[in-house]
Amino acid sequence: MERKVKVAAVSYSNTRPLLYGFRNHPVMEMMELTVDYPAKIAQQLIDGDVDVALVPVAIVPKLKEAHIIADYCIGADGPVASVCLFSDVPLHEIKRIFLDYQSRSSVALLKLLVKEYWKLDVEFVETTGHYQQFIKGTDAGLVIGDRALEQRLKSPYIFDLADAWMKYTSLPFVFAAWISNRALPKEFINAFNDANSIGLKNLPAVIAENPSPIYDMNIYYTQNISYPLTPAKRQGMQRFISYLMNGN
Numbered sequence: 001m002e003r004k005v006k007v008a009a010v011s012y013s014n015t016r017p018l019l020y021g022f023r024n025h026p027v028m029e030m031m032e033l034t035v036d037y038p039a040k041i042a043q044q045l046i047d048g049d050v051d052v053a054l055v056p057v058a059i060v061p062k063l064k065e066a067h068i069i070a071d072y073c074i075g076a077d078g079p080v081a082s083v084c085l086f087s088d089v090p091l092h093e094i095k096r097i098f099l100d101y102q103s104r105s106s107v108a109l110l111k112l113l114v115k116e117y118w119k120l121d122v123e124f125v126e127t128t129g130h131y132q133q134f135i136k137g138t139d140a141g142l143v144i145g146d147r148a149l150e151q152r153l154k155s156p157y158i159f160d161l162a163d164a165w166m167k168y169t170s171l172p173f174v175f176a177a178w179i180s181n182r183a184l185p186k187e188f189i190n191a192f193n194d195a196n197s198i199g200l201k202n203l204p205a206v207i208a209e210n211p212s213p214i215y216d217m218n219i220y221y222t223q224n225i226s227y228p229l230t231p232a233k234r235q236g237m238q239r240f241i242s243y244l245m246n247g248n
């Protein structure tokens, strides 16, 4: 029998609707599931430690082989709420930006927007651990995931990256997609897709299991994150990847 498919998913609240249906689903018999932050699982897929991951789209050019295996993604076609540049000062007064070590797509998107859309003259600062306390004065910070939902309560200026991308390109943005580094059996792909869809049809149950005291999860799951990988999202993804491949 073929070995189990190793699957890595993002550990943030935005992924809970996609993972909800895996429990008690026959696909679980075919796979081993682990969760971590996006930059970590990106490295696992690049290194071949896993077969499938909900990886940041920005790392696709680094994969020798990439197959999009599901019709669901972590995307947005308006403000996403959890991928933002946070600041104490207006955009053009920012001098330095702390980058989120957990991210790959949003760091690349931020750099693109800073250069091509906002046209800012700023210094980027890499981070390796907790850095949100450095977001003050003219030092701004990119924060993603649940930590971004927390940062919304602290920073007076919030620049939403998905919203800026939409204004810049008129296309939706895909932060992460289910990508495999080898061809997988059709039977697995069909079961995987079916499992992904269950939570999206049962959002009240997903929210009841993951309540948040700081952000309205119903708004997050229905108006911020957009899960279906539609043709427009694929177009947005292609546009982003081609920017990256042209050296942006």
Ligand SMILES: C=C(O[C@@H]1C=C(C(=O)O)C=C[C@H]1O)C(=O)O
Binding pocket: 010, 012, 014, 038, 039, 055, 056, 057, 074, 080, 082, 083, 102, 103, 104, 105, 106, 107, 144, 145, 146, 148, 175, 176
């Ligand atoms: C919308 C989000 O998208 C995330 C952003 C990612 C990135 O910047 O590399 C990767 C995975 C997604 O979970 C978020 O985490 O808030």
